[in-house]
Amino acid sequence: MSSEMLEEVADIGVQAKGLKNIHFTNWSQTYSCQPSLYFIPKDIEELREIIFYAKSTNKKLRVVGCGHSPSDICCTDDYMINLRLFNNVLSINCDTNTVKVEAGITLTELNSYLDTHKLALPVLGSVSDITIGGVISTGTHGTGAKFGVLAEYVLDLELINTSGDTIKCSRNENSDVFLSALCGLGAIGIIVRLTIQCEPAFLLYEYTYPSTLDEILPDLDDEVNGCDHFRMLWFPHTNLVSVCNNNRIYNKEITKYSQSQKVVNWFCNYAIGYYTLEFAYWLSTYCQPLVPYINRLWFWLQYSRPKERIDLSNKVFNFECLFKQHVNEWSIPREKTAKVLLDLKHWIDTTPNIYVHFPVEIRFVKEDDIYLSPAFGRDSTFINIIMYRPYGKDVSHTQYWDSYEKLMKEAGGRPHWAKAHREKASDFVKMYPYFRAWTQVRKRLDPINLLINSYLNRVLMDS
Numbered sequence: 320m321s322s323e324m325l326e327e328v329a330d331i332g333v334q335a336k337g338l339k340n341i342h343f344t345n346w347s348q349t350y351s352c353q354p355s356l357y358f359i360p361k362d363i364e365e366l367r368e369i370i371f372y373a374k375s376t377n378k379k380l381r382v383v384g385c386g387h388s389p390s391d392i393c394c395t396d397d398y399m400i401n402l403r404l405f406n407n408v409l410s411i412n413c414d415t416n417t418v419k420v421e422a423g424i425t426l427t428e429l430n431s432y433l434d435t436h437k438l439a440l441p442v443l444g445s446v447s448d449i450t451i452g453g454v455i456s457t458g459t460h461g462t463g464a465k466f467g468v469l470a471e472y473v474l475d476l477e478l479i480n481t482s483g484d485t486i487k488c489s490r491n492e493n494s495d496v497f498l499s500a501l502c503g504l505g506a507i508g509i510i511v512r513l514t515i516q517c518e519p520a521f522l523l524y525e526y527t528y529p530s531t532l533d534e535i536l537p538d539l540d541d542e543v544n545g546c547d548h549f550r551m552l553w554f555p556h557t558n559l560v561s562v563c564n565n566n567r568i569y570n571k572e573i574t575k576y577s578q579s580q581k582v583v584n585w586f587c588n589y590a591i592g593y594y595t596l597e598f599a600y601w602l603s604t605y606c607q608p609l610v611p612y613i614n615r616l617w618f619w620l621q622y623s624r625p626k627e628r629i630d631l632s633n634k635v636f637n638f639e640c641l642f643k644q645h646v647n648e649w650s651i652p653r654e655k656t657a658k659v660l661l662d663l664k665h666w667i668d669t670t671p672n673i674y675v676h677f678p679v680e681i682r683f684v685k686e687d688d689i690y691l692s693p694a695f696g697r698d699s700t701f702i703n704i705i706m707y708r709p710y711g712k713d714v715s716h717t718q719y720w721d722s723y724e725k726l727m728k729e730a731g732g733r734p735h736w737a738k739a740h741r742e743k744a745s746d747f748v749k750m751y752p753y754f755r756a757w758t759q760v761r762k763r764l765d766p767i768n769l770l771i772n773s774y775l776n777r778v779l780m781d782s
């Protein structure tokens with residue numbers, strides 16, 4: 320949000336001011352909205368004032384983190400609250416490896432704070448320029464057979480409900496609120512503080528090597544269980560995969576690159592892996608049969624040789640997510656992984672005029688008991704499909720999405736909450752044993768539906 324956007328300010332009380340004419344767009348520029356007022360409260364008193372003001376003016380409220388969710392989950396035409404000033408670390412305990420933070424802190428800020436205290440988050444997703452509040456509210460995950468969604472590492476939290484009351488919760492106190500708020504979609508209350516279980520800082524040894532679906536799928540369980548953090552990228556229209564094993568490593572040095580190696584890395588990652596790829600996919604929008612050749616060529620250019628490196632955990636977990644994209648991601652029971660991937664491959668290979676971008680990313684998450692976590696009650700595999708939008712140009716993806724979702728549903732899948740999906744309450748009741756319990760907690764804490772937007776209306780529609 321730039322300063323020239325702060326055109327008008329509505330003075331609504333002693334402290335809080337709402338900004339007008341703010342245009343919100345999510346990271347992938349696929350959804351946007353124009354909230355009638357946009358608030359950046361500096362403390363809980365201001366937050367309460369905004370809640371009361373919204374109620375008195377009959378408006379809805381939506382909290383936004385960094386707006387990275389590739390769906391309309393944050394969108395509202397009423398009032399939007401940005402908690403970016405709630406970004407403080409409140410306390411740290413290096414004996415228990417725990418840290419108490421405000422919910423608007425970004426993972427980038429948290430990683431660097433933890434690093435100076437020789438601690439780290441146990442697992443991360445692909446990026447860290449997202450808030451801890453947003454991360455836990457959508458079931459954000461990384462990968463690793465023994466690692467849960469990031470919300471699993473929250474020990475307790477405080478939220479403000481729509482009466483303006485502070486509610487503290489944990490597994491021992493208000494546990495139903497806790498297990499609802501951990502994947503609360505911004506609907507259970509406004510999370511202001513939380514305590515997170517960390518671990519001593521660690522380095523990761525990353526080993527990436529080329530393989531094929533035929534080679535990797537028969538022993539997938541051994542592969543996934545055989546290292547701390549396993550993930551793989553499959554290149555559709557081919558049998559090729561890039562396999563990535565990450566393991567904690569001690570008493571070793573971070574990999575140092577010479578100046579010339581840094582230039583080579585930049586050339587591979589950016590010149591080829593970003594700018595040329597974006598151009599190639601843009602060209603393919605005029606000649607779609609190019610796509611399989613692009614996928615195969617980029618595998619050969621970037622992924623056909625084994626690579627290894629050692630670095631700080633957050634540097635290895637995170638990677639560049641390239642240019643704007645449509646994504647779709649569901650979780651399925653882990654034992655269904657091979658069948659679903661082979662079925663998806665068969666569909667892509669046999670359907671005329673279907674051309675899909677690489678990669679299909681496959682990650683693994685430990686089961687949990689968070690009411691709306693996509694990994695609730697089962698070790699899960701997340702399969703993420705992607706269609707880039709080169710230079711912002713839209714590419715057709717509906718047929719791909721439809722077939723992928725059909726396969727995921729047949730396998731008992733659940734959509735990632737942050738990503739654009741089309742499911743509604745009647746589907747979620749079947750997917751989540753505690754969906755009704757979650758809706759009851761929501762109703763209790765927000766009886767006037769203050770925190771509801773059109774995304775949540777769909778989720779709750781016929782519940």
Ligand SMILES: Cc1cc2nc3c(=O)[nH]c(=O)nc-3n(C[C@H](O)[C@H](O)[C@H](O)COP(=O)(O)OP(=O)(O)OC[C@H]3O[C@@H](n4cnc5c(N)ncnc54)[C@H](O)[C@@H]3O)c2cc1C
Nearest residue numbers: 384385386387388444445450452453456459460505510737
């Ligand atoms: C490039 C990229 C890479 C990604 N990689 C991964 C990945 O590896 N794994 C994965 O699982 N996901 C991934 N995602 C999805 C991302 O992790 C989620 O969308 C996450 O929610 C984004 O955090 P945010 O701060 O931007 O939240 P937002 O998108 O701003 O908000 C998400 C939700 O959280 C709610 N919320 C935010 N703060 C609070 C609060 N304090 N109290 C209550 N509710 C709150 C909002 O109301 C909204 O419902 C990725 C997204 C992008 C764009």
